[in-house]
Amino acid sequence: MLRLEQVSVRYGATLGVDRITLEVQEGELVVLIGANGAGKSTTLRAISGLEPLAGGSIHFDGHRISGAMPAQIIDRGIAHCPEGRRVFPQLTVRENLEMGGYRRTDRQRMRQDMERMFDKFPRLRERAGQAAGTLSGGEQQMLAIARALMSRPRLVMFDEPSLGLAPNFVEMIFALVQEVRREGTTVLMVEQNAYAALQMCNRAYLLTNGRIVSQGTGAEMLANEGVRAAYLGG
Numbered sequence: 001m002l003r004l005e006q007v008s009v010r011y012g013a014t015l016g017v018d019r020i021t022l023e024v025q026e027g028e029l030v031v032l033i034g035a036n037g038a039g040k041s042t043t044l045r046a047i048s049g050l051e052p053l054a055g056g057s058i059h060f061d062g063h064r065i066s067g068a069m070p071a072q073i074i075d076r077g078i079a080h081c082p083e084g085r086r087v088f089p090q091l092t093v094r095e096n097l098e099m100g101g102y103r104r105t106d107r108q109r110m111r112q113d114m115e116r117m118f119d120k121f122p123r124l125r126e127r128a129g130q131a132a133g134t135l136s137g138g139e140q141q142m143l144a145i146a147r148a149l150m151s152r153p154r155l156v157m158f159d160e161p162s163l164g165l166a167p168n169f170v171e172m173i174f175a176l177v178q179e180v181r182r183e184g185t186t187v188l189m190v191e192q193n194a195y196a197a198l199q200m201c202n203r204a205y206l207l208t209n210g211r212i213v214s215q216g217t218g219a220e221m222l223a224n225e226g227v228r229a230a231y232l233g234g
């Protein structure tokens, strides 16, 4: 469904990612793990068209999307739930959800989807008219996820959805990510919480200094010596 071939992104003199090749099959939950600065967020930003490529190509459903504008990439069916949530703080919860569907023209179905989001996240319904900036961190993460889903993506990318959340919220967000996949949306996720991520994923890639240094199924990566030593406490 998604294929990155030898993708590089350059920030000045440094390479944020360096000749990365990876793929995501339809229906999979694929995880990127690695230390801070390894290039995980940059990879997602490149897919979304937010970073120009210094080399390589990205294809989605057989179409080349590298070089396309971010809005065109959303139209192809890719949504991005960025690191740090990035909700629009002055807009209400409802307006944030509308922004998630801003490329859609089917207003009636969009309203239905918003209702479905409110069914899924009763906390957001209770706070529909409240400025998003006043929500707790966990609630903002729910909103960021719901906003991404409002574009009806076929592939959704989550960048560190558990970051900075209390343990009960972390569990909830991970349950939600798995539910999104069960409901038929393909997921590519960056996650610091490697143990939890590897347990729930189909496949994973380990990045170090902008390069993919290991890959395998979740079970293979949980058993991988290098992964265990660096990310799972031996």
Ligand SMILES: Nc1ncnc2c1ncn2[C@@H]1O[C@H](COP(=O)(O)OP(=O)(O)OP(=O)(O)O)[C@@H](O)[C@H]1O
Residues within 6 Å of the ligand: 011, 014, 015, 016, 017, 034, 035, 036, 037, 038, 039, 040, 041, 042, 043, 083
């Ligand atoms: N806008 C930018 N300008 C310059 N350098 C950048 C920029 N964004 C990222 N980098 C650099 O590119 C490299 C990869 O960063 P990236 O944010 O993709 O890592 P990451 O694996 O997502 O780490 P983290 O978990 O800390 O977000 C790092 O060396 C980082 O300093």
